[in-house]
Structures are given as structure tokens and as C-alpha cells.
Amino acid sequence: MSSGIEHLVKNLPLFAGQSPTEVQRLLKDAKSAGVRHRESLFNMGDSAQFFGVVLQGAFKLVRLGPDGSDTIVHFATPGDVVAGLVMATPSTYPVSAVAMGSSVALKIPRQTFLDTWSVNPSIQQSMREILFTRMSHMHEQKALQKAPLGQKIAREIVTLIERCTESGETFLPIPITRQEIADAVGASVESVIRVMSEWSQKGYMTTTDHVIHISRMDKVLEIMMGQIEK
Amino acid sequence: MSSGIEHLVKNLPLFAGQSPTEVQRLLKDAKSAGVRHRESLFNMGDSAQFFGVVLQGAFKLVRLGPDGSDTIVHFATPGDVVAGLVMATPSTYPVSAVAMGSSVALKIPRQTFLDTWSVNPSIQQSMREILFTRMSHMHEQKALQKAPLGQKIAREIVTLIERCTESGETFLPIPITRQEIADAVGASVESVIRVMSEWSQKGYMTTTDHVIHISRMDKVLEIMMGQIEK
DNA sequence: CGCCTCTTTGAGCTCAATCAAGGTGTGTGG
DNA sequence: CCACACACCTTGATTGAGCTCAAAGAGGCG
Numbered sequence: 001m002s003s004g005i006e007h008l009v010k011n012l013p014l015f016a017g018q019s020p021t022e023v024q025r026l027l028k029d030a031k032s033a034g035v036r037h038r039e040s041l042f043n044m045g046d047s048a049q050f051f052g053v054v055l056q057g058a059f060k061l062v063r064l065g066p067d068g069s070d071t072i073v074h075f076a077t078p079g080d081v082v083a084g085l086v087m088a089t090p091s092t093y094p095v096s097a098v099a100m101g102s103s104v105a106l107k108i109p110r111q112t113f114l115d116t117w118s119v120n121p122s123i124q125q126s127m128r129e130i131l132f133t134r135m136s137h138m139h140e141q142k143a144l145q146k147a148p149l150g151q152k153i154a155r156e157i158v159t160l161i162e163r164c165t166e167s168g169e170t171f172l173p174i175p176i177t178r179q180e181i182a183d184a185v186g187a188s189v190e191s192v193i194r195v196m197s198e199w200s201q202k203g204y205m206t207t208t209d210h211v212i213h214i215s216r217m218d219k220v221l222e223i224m225m226g227q228i229e230k
Numbered sequence: 231m232s233s234g235i236e237h238l239v240k241n242l243p244l245f246a247g248q249s250p251t252e253v254q255r256l257l258k259d260a261k262s263a264g265v266r267h268r269e270s271l272f273n274m275g276d277s278a279q280f281f282g283v284v285l286q287g288a289f290k291l292v293r294l295g296p297d298g299s300d301t302i303v304h305f306a307t308p309g310d311v312v313a314g315l316v317m318a319t320p321s322t323y324p325v326s327a328v329a330m331g332s333s334v335a336l337k338i339p340r341q342t343f344l345d346t347w348s349v350n351p352s353i354q355q356s357m358r359e360i361l362f363t364r365m366s367h368m369h370e371q372k373a374l375q376k377a378p379l380g381q382k383i384a385r386e387i388v389t390l391i392e393r394c395t396e397s398g399e400t401f402l403p404i405p406i407t408r409q410e411i412a413d414a415v416g417a418s419v420e421s422v423i424r425v426m427s428e429w430s431q432k433g434y435m436t437t438t439d440h441v442i443h444i445s446r447m448d449k450v451l452e453i454m455m456g457q458i459e460k
Numbered sequence: 461c462g463c464c465t466c467t468t469t470g471a472g473c474t475c476a477a478t479c480a481a482g483g484t485g486t487g488t489g490g
Numbered sequence: 491c492c493a494c495a496c497a498c499c500t501t502g503a504t505t506g507a508g509c510t511c512a513a514a515g516a517g518g519c520g
Contacts, residue, residue, distance in 0.1 A: 063373050067456075071373040085362045088355050094366060121349050128318045131361065135315060136324060138368050143293050143301040145375075145416030146477085149508070177466065186375030191508050193468065210466090226297075376509085379476070407498065421476050423500060440498090461520105468515075475509090483500070490493085 005032045008055045009106070012079055014126045025116050026123065030108040035059075037175070041097040041105055042083065048093050050107045051083040052076075057103025058164070058174040061095040062183070072184040074134060075100075077163045077174075081130050087113040101175045141185075147226060150195045152185040154224035157212060170217050175210035235262045238285045239336070242309055244356045255346050256353065260338040265289075265329040267405070271337070272313065274326040280337045281313040282306075287333025288394070288404040291325040292413070302414040304364060305330075307393045307404075311360050317343040331405045371415075377456060380425045382415040384454035387442060400447050405440035429453075 009015065015023050032055065035041050041052055041059060052059075054076050061074040061082065073095055076082045082097050087110050097105075108117075117123050137159065144152050161172050182192040199205050204216040214220055239245065245253050262285065265271050271282055271289055282289075284306050291304040291312065303325055306312045312327050317340050327335075338347075347353050367389065374382050391402050412422040429435050434446040444450055 063369055065373050065376075069376070071369075071375070073369050073372060085358055085365060088358045088362070094369065118354065119351050124348065124354060125318055128315055132315045132318070135365070138372070139293055139301075139303050139324065141372075142303060142368070142416065143295050145301070146295075146299070178468095179466075186372065188509055189467085190469085190510085194508090197468075207467095409498075418477055419498090420478080420500085424476090427500075437499095463520090464518085466516085466518105468513100470512085471510105473508105473510080475507100476505105477507090478503100478505080480502085480504105481500100482502105484498085486496085486498105488493100488495080490491100 005055065005104075005106075008078075008104075012053070014053065014079060014081070014123070014130075016126075017122055018120075022120070026112070026120065027106070027108065028112045028116065030106050030112065033105055033107050035099040035103050035105065037099055037101050039099055041099065041107070042093050044094065044096040045092050048083060048086045048091055048110065050109050051081065051087050051113060052097065053106040053108065054078050054080045054082065055104040055106060058100045059097040059103060059105065060100055060180060060184075061097055063095050070183055071186070072180060074137075075160055075163075075174075075184070077160075079130075081127055084113075084127055085131070088118070100180070149185070149187055149191055150223050151226050152187070153181060153192060153195055154220050156181060156185055157214075158220060158224055161214070170215070171211060171213040173211070176212065177210055235285065235334075235336075238308075238334075242283070244283065244309060244311070244353070244360075246356075247352055248350075252350070256342070256350065257336070257338065258342045258346065260336050260342065263335055263337050265333050265335065267329055267331050269329055271327040271329065271335055272323050274324065275322050278313060278316045278321055278323050278340065280339050281311065281317050281343060282327065283336040283338065284308050284310045284312065285334040285336060288330045289327040289333060289335065290330055290410060290414075291327055293325050300413055301416070302410060304367075305390055305393075305404075305414070307390075309360075311357055314343075314357055315361070318348070330410070379415070379417055379421055380453050381456050382417070383411060383422060383425055384450050386411060386415055387444070388450060388454055391444070400445070401441060401443040403441070406442065407440055 009023070009027070015026070018026065033041065042048070042050075044063065055078060057078075059076040059082060060072045061076060062070050063073050064070045076097065082105070083093055086093060140155070141152075144155065157172065161169065164173050165171070178192045178196065179189050182189045185192070196205070199220070200207070202219070204219045205212055205214045207213070239253070239257070245256070248256065263271065272278075272280075274293065285308060287308075289306040289312060290302045291306060292300045293303050294300045306327065312335070313323055316323060370385070371382075374385065387402060391399065394403050395401070408422045408426065409419050412419045415422070426435070426437075429450070430437070432449070434449045435442055435444045437443070
């Protein structure tokens with residue numbers, strides 16, 4: 001464990017209630033890894049030797065479609081566990097984890113998972129909660145399949161902001177491109193741009209350096225709820 | 231536990247490797263419940279007092295959209311665990327589980343989960359695998375969002391058949407309506423009918439009493455792979 | 461300056477949604 | 491036994507949201 005990381009780890013809800021010595025054991029052979037923008041923590045298809053806990057920044061979990069276009073399956077934000085489910089059985093990563101902006105993650109070896117994590121009920125509990133959140137999110141998204149594109153985009157942005165910031169903030173602290181939003185909601189870049197440009201023109205939000213700032217959260221929430229047309 | 235159920239339980243991969251006495255404990259206060267076609271095992275919003283293990287038939291996990299239309303989030307088939315994730319914390323069911331055809335499920339109280347399941351690493355492992363499968367399935371589905379409707383329907387049917395039958399079978403042993411397929415792939419009934427009617431006319435499949443039988447699996451697989459137009 | 465990534469805008473087209481109507485089979489009650 | 495409701499399937503006509511293709515502007519960087 002490098003210095004300067006401990007405090008980040010301490011604050012993770014994931015480890016809440018664990019004794020310091022137990023945390024030691026849970027992090028046996030763990031390394032913190034800085035990953036630069038666009039670089040990946042692990043790649044789809046690689047043998048899954050470790051799982052990750054996001055400490056800073058964000059990672060997109062990407063699956064390439066058969067045609068080459070890729071789909072963003074999840075945005076992993078600080079506190080999130082990635083590839084936790086694949087540790088159970090020897091296998092390969094089902095997705096790639098690519099950093100969005102400079103990011104930091106703990107890389108924890110599979111063996112530590114098998115030895116320590118899988119027999120710690122409290123950690124298992126935390127991981128179930130994380131999974132549950134992710135699952136709910138996917139379900140909601142599925143339920144919105146037939147909703148207009150604007151609604152999907154609004155929801156994606158809003159929930160991402162909620163997950164990344166102290167409540168009340170109105171900007172998304174991770175750099176995200178229109179293409180990434182498109183990959184996340186299952187739309188084409190052009191369509192995403194058309195929708196979001198309109199919002200910019202109406203003064204609902206601005207984008208600077210790939211960072212989205214919402215100025216009219218009320219309006220965006222209305223769109224998200226489907227109470228507004230377009 | 232009623233009679234005639236034991237053998238079903240014995241064969242579940244979920245309990246593989248558990249000693250008989252441990253199985254006893256895992257099933258403390260569990261009841262097997264027969265549920266008739268269209269009736270529900272539990273409803274979205276109800277306080278989550280128990281989770282389920284599907285023994286026979288199938289359950290659709292349904293979420294109602296805000297507009298009233300509902301979305302099928304998952305088809306739970308024998309061996310599947312439903313509402314397993316919500317046992318961790320006291321909460322309400324995030325979906326309804328509705329039987330498709332006469333079905334049977336074990337209802338296992340939350341307390342048993344907390345006492346026994348959550349501290350049994352081997353069971354936890356099995357549940358992780360089940361979750362992983364479900365997660366993969368959702369990811370795949372998300373990756374197909376932009377694929378033509380036929381491809382989505384074909385995939386849904388084929389994977390459902392795989393999960394419900396010994397490998398090699400070519401029919402879906404649970405009664406499913408076009409509406410349900412539509413709700414599962416996120417399309418309108420009419421569109422599903424148009425696609426499937428064409429397949430029937432071409433002799434790829436037949437439907438009798440809501441049971442789908444595939445006669446040209448080769449063709450259906452080609453459609454699923456996107457190698458065929460329409 | 462050329463290359464790269466990302467954004468933008470326009471034009472045309474297509475797939476699937478919607479609306480509307482009708483058909484079939486089953487159960488139910490008079 | 492008929493009538494009626496109900497749940498599901500089918501077909502047609504129309505429409506529109508979003509996709510595709512095409513072209514080009516706007517920063518950042520070696």
C-alpha cells in the first residue's frame with residue numbers, strides 16, 4: 001500500500017465496521033494503481049487475476065459489440081467494486097475497465113478474495129449492497145427502454161452526479177464525452193448531441209472540457225421524470 | 231417441507247456439496263409454495279419477508295413502468311434464486327414475481343437467510359454464480375439494444391430454452407405470450423407478432439398453446455447471430 | 461502544420477411505435 | 491345453448507424518433 005492512500009481506504013463504506021487488522025488481511029497483496037485517462041485497469045477476455053476497488057476518478061465498464069461498437073455497461077465510481085463477481089470462479093473478465101480521467105483503484109488479487117473476502121460476512125454484505133444498487137440501476141434503465149432519448153440521457157447524467165458527488169452538487173466531476181453517453185444509453189452520438197445541444201441552448205446545462213455542469217436542475221429533473229416534452 | 235419436493239431440492243446445483251444436515255438448516259422454516267398461472271409469489275413494494283428458489287415452472291420478474299406498461303426484468307427458471315439480493319437489508323421487493331404456468335417455489339424466510347445463508351461461503355458462492363449469469367444476460371441484452379428486433383427476440387427465446395431444458399431440446403417448456411416477449415425485449419406486441427409471424431410462415435417455429443417449438447434451430451441461430459436479414 | 465479526438469449540423473431514410481379494427485378460443489352466467 | 495366477457499393473436503395504415511451518411515468546425519499536441 002502506498003502512502004496517501006490509507007485515508008481514502010478508511011473512508012470507504014465497504015470497510016466500515018472492519019477492525020484495522022481485518023482490513024490489513026482484506027488488503028493482503030493489494031496494490032493501488034494509478035490509471036491514466038483512456039487507459040484500462042483490465043481488459044475483457046484477460047484472465048481475471050484481480051478485482052478492483054475504485055478510489056478516485058471513474059472507470060467505465062465496456063463491452064464490445066460483435067460489430068465493433070461498444071456498450072458501456074456501468075460507470076464505476078469511488079467506492080465501487082469492479083470484477084467482484086468473477087473472482088468466485090477462475091475465468092476471464094467479461095468487460096474492460098477504462099479510466100475516465102486520471103483514476104486510482106486498488107488491485108486486489110483473486111487469492112485474497114478467496115482467502116479473506118469470501119468468508120467475511122460483513123464484506124459480503126457490503127458487496128451485495130453494491131451489486132444490488134448496480135442491479136437496480138440496470139433494471140431502471142431497462143424499464144426506460146421505450147422512453148424518449150432525452151429522458152434516458154437525463155437520468156444517466158443525474159444518477160451519475162448523485163453517485164459521484166456530495167448531495168446537492170450540480171456538476172459531474174468526471175470527464176465524459178457525448179460518445180460515452182451514447183454508448184451508455186444505447187444511442188448514436190449524433191442523437192445525443194442533438195438532444196444535449198438543445199439543453200445547452202435553453203440554458204439547462206453547459207459543458208466545459210468534458211465536464212457537465214447543470215444550471216437548471218429543476219428542468220433536467222422534469223425531463224428525467226418525463227414531465228416535459230423534449 | 232411437503233413430500234415429493236425433496237428430490238427436486240436434492241438435485242439443485244445450489245445445494246451441491248452441502249451436507250444433509252446443513253441443507254436442513256438452510257431450509258429452516260422454508261415452505262414450498264405452488265403458484266398458479268398468472269398469480270404472484272410476491273409483489274413489488276411488499277415488505278421482503280422471504281426469498282424464493284424456483285423448483286418448477288417459471289416466474290417472470292416484472293417491474294411496472296411509470297406509465298403502466300410493465301417490463302420483464304428476468305425470467306426465473308428452476309434452480310434460480312429470486313429476491314436473494316434484497317434479503318441483506320430490510321426492504322421491499324423491487325419487482326413482482328409472477329408465475330408462468332403452474333409453478334413451484336421454495337419460500338425461505340429472511341431470518342434463515344441472515345442466520346444460515348449469509349454465513350455459508352459455499353452457498354454464497356453459488357448465489358454469486360447465479361447472479362453472475364443473470365448479470366451477464368442483462369449485459370448482453372444491453373449490448374443488443376441497437377440490434378434489429380428479430381435478433382433480440384431470437385436471443386431471448388434461445389437462451390430461455392437453453393436455461394429451461396436439457397441441452398438439445400428445441401422447445402420452450404413454459405407458456406409465454408407475445409406480450410411477455412415484448413415486455414422482455416422492450417418492444418410492442420404488434421412488432422413482436424410481425425417478426426414471429428414471419429418466422430412461423432417460413433417454418434422456423436410453431437406456437438401451440440403458448441408453447442414455442444423451434445423447427446429450424448439453424449435458421450433461428452443465424453438470426454440471433456445477425457447473419458441473416460429478417 | 462498536420463493529425464487526432466470530439467463536437468456539430470443537415471438531409472434522408474427506416475424500423476418499429478401507434479392507432480384502429482377484427483379474429484379466435486375459452487370460460488362464465490343467464 | 492347462447493351471449494358476453496376476456497385474453498391473446500393478427501393485420502393494415504400511418505407516423506415519427508432516432509439512425510445513417512456526409513461534411514465540416516474546434517481545440518489540443520507533437
